[in-house]
Amino acid sequence: MKKTLCLYFQVHQPLRLRQYRFFDIGKDHYYYDDFANRSIMRKVADRCYLPANAVLLDIIKEYGKQFKVSFSISGMAIEQFEMYAPEVLESFKALAKTGCVEFLAETYSHSLASVKDPQEFRAQVEEHAALIKKHFGQQPITFRNTELIYSDEIGAMVADMGYTAMLTEGAKHILGWKSPNYIYTNAINPKLKLLLKNYNLSDDIAFRFSSKGWNEWPLTVDKYVNWLNVAAKKDELINLFMDYETFGEHQGVETGIFAFLQHLPTRIFSSSKFEFLTPAEVSAKHTPVAPLHVPYAISWADEERDLSAWLGNELQNEAVDQLYRLGEKIKTLNEKSFWQEYRSLQASDHFYYMCTKLFSDGAVHKYFTPYDSPYDAFINYMNVLSDFAARVEKPVEKTLIKSRSVLKKALLLQKKSKDENKKTKKVKPVTQIENTTFMKKTTLSALAAEGPLPGVAGKPAPKKVAKKAAPKKPAAKKVVKKAAPKKPAVKKVVKKAAPKKPAVKKVVKKAAPKKPAVKKVVKKAAPKKPAVKKVVKKAAPKKPAVKKVVKKAAPKKPAAKKVVKKAAPKKPAAKKVAKKK
Numbered sequence: 001m002k003k004t005l006c007l008y009f010q011v012h013q014p015l016r017l018r019q020y021r022f023f024d025i026g027k028d029h030y031y032y033d034d035f036a037n038r039s040i041m042r043k044v045a046d047r048c049y050l051p052a053n054a055v056l057l058d059i060i061k062e063y064g065k066q067f068k069v070s071f072s073i074s075g076m077a078i079e080q081f082e083m084y085a086p087e088v089l090e091s092f093k094a095l096a097k098t099g100c101v102e103f104l105a106e107t108y109s110h111s112l113a114s115v116k117d118p119q120e121f122r123a124q125v126e127e128h129a130a131l132i133k134k135h136f137g138q139q140p141i142t143f144r145n146t147e148l149i150y151s152d153e154i155g156a157m158v159a160d161m162g163y164t165a166m167l168t169e170g171a172k173h174i175l176g177w178k179s180p181n182y183i184y185t186n187a188i189n190p191k192l193k194l195l196l197k198n199y200n201l202s203d204d205i206a207f208r209f210s211s212k213g214w215n216e217w218p219l220t221v222d223k224y225v226n227w228l229n230v231a232a233k234k235d236e237l238i239n240l241f242m243d244y245e246t247f248g249e250h251q252g253v254e255t256g257i258f259a260f261l262q263h264l265p266t267r268i269f270s271s272s273k274f275e276f277l278t279p280a281e282v283s284a285k286h287t288p289v290a291p292l293h294v295p296y297a298i299s300w301a302d303e304e305r306d307l308s309a310w311l312g313n314e315l316q317n318e319a320v321d322q323l324y325r326l327g328e329k330i331k332t333l334n335e336k337s338f339w340q341e342y343r344s345l346q347a348s349d350h351f352y353y354m355c356t357k358l359f360s361d362g363a364v365h366k367y368f369t370p371y372d373s374p375y376d377a378f379i380n381y382m383n384v385l386s387d388f389a390a391r392v393e394k395p396v397e398k399t400l401i402k403s404r405s406v407l408k409k410a411l412l413l414q415k416k417s418k419d420e421n422k423k424t425k426k427v428k429p430v431t432q433i434e435n436t437t438f439m440k441k442t443t444l445s446a447l448a449a450e451g452p453l454p455g456v457a458g459k460p461a462p463k464k465v466a467k468k469a470a471p472k473k474p475a476a477k478k479v480v481k482k483a484a485p486k487k488p489a490v491k492k493v494v495k496k497a498a499p500k501k502p503a504v505k506k507v508v509k510k511a512a513p514k515k516p517a518v519k520k521v522v523k524k525a526a527p528k529k530p531a532v533k534k535v536v537k538k539a540a541p542k543k544p545a546v547k548k549v550v551k552k553a554a555p556k557k558p559a560a561k562k563v564v565k566k567a568a569p570k571k572p573a574a575k576k577v578a579k580k581k
Helices: 034-066 075-084 086-097 118-136 152-160 199-206 221-231 257-271 279-285 314-331 336-345 359-368 374-393 404-414 418-425 444-449 460-469 472-483 486-497 500-511 514-525 528-539 542-553 556-566 568-580
Strands: 003-011 069-073 101-103 142-144 165-169 183-186 193-197 237-243 274-276 290-292 432-434 441-443
Touching (some): 075 086, 152 183, 221 257, 314 374
Parallel strands (some): 003 069, 165 193
Antiparallel strands (some): 432 441
């Protein structure tokens, strides 16, 4: 029974940003280092894309439909091919014509939109699919998200967009005891089939091929095909997914990587039971064995195989959150340049450079970054983002004034007669123009600051326009003169309003008597104090009353004496008692 081998390559080139710490934010709105972008693209094209495509084309010519391979090329990479290396784009088109290459769908700008903005995610996927159709004549049916990012929810969104298969990482913490060498399905929508990367066999080529410290170095074709045969004894397919830049860029030509690629198919056909299939063919041939539950997003990056390569620290999260907060505002603006820059700033590489991991993962990040440190990457990106946010939040007239309809409307308004101006004066002043498409209100002076009006062809034409436009200045003065009477009109209103002040004074005078009224109340309340004194006086006699009681009690003493007299005969007896005491 034939075993299946699926060979897939990712192609992506980010746009490098200018070092904005050397520029004044708010003055220069061009964010890209064209020199660096062109140099990098030319270098990678010469070292990787052109020679690797030539090797693949030779293999296809030798083996025909027996050899199959697949690519996902980001929209930003295709744009740079067109600008800096058009022959690379032509070489990919030559591969597409063979019928042995499948081109997959992905996000246009290689972004994190799938975890941040579902609406933006869908828009980018649609735009990218249209670009693939335009250049390679294929309508993608297999999807590969940025850096193999996947979760149950992301897979469900991809299925809703009509894709039948999707590539992702065979992460050990998700699979557990399961093997990556089978077809699985999305846990929410089982119509979407999942092809999982065999990361051990893929990374042997992508990362360890030229490592002399690796105990399996050097990696030969015979050794590698033996590993494939062992891995497929009980399993039915093996997916080898890696960066295309592995060939010639990450693993230089001196390592023998191109010879390895060239001889690998020959050895597979002669010493194994494998056949090469594209991802679409794999999903059509093999039956899924089970749904794969991935509640949290995974990727093929770093040892964690999660999103920590791009969203693993505060710097990254702050930058990503601020960027995607601008999305809602940008959607309300009909500005193509904003969309282009918004998409470019979404490229995952910008946040990858901000990673602060150490050890082996840190070494990989350091290899790719153009910055001295993650903090430099963050500062530079936030400077660019701050400038972009200021333009988005406050779209100034210089950005939106270029609407031809606004300028034409300005010319028509300036040509109106005095009577027409009187009729329209109440509705809208001549000195204000409304652009219902792009902006609220602006002034003719702002229009003039933008330079000559559009729609005039040839050199003589501007002069004629200038002559015709010359009388507009006095016309504008007339309008100002008509508007001048408005000032005295305002003054009259002020005069009419002036009497209101004495009216207020009268009110104050009427209110003035209230103060003595308050005083009278105070006078009435004043007698209360002597009233209190009277109460005290009334209470004073109580003291002599007490004295009288004492006087009344005084006679009791003689009464006691009388009792003593009556008891006189008992005195001797009392004395005895006294003695006893």
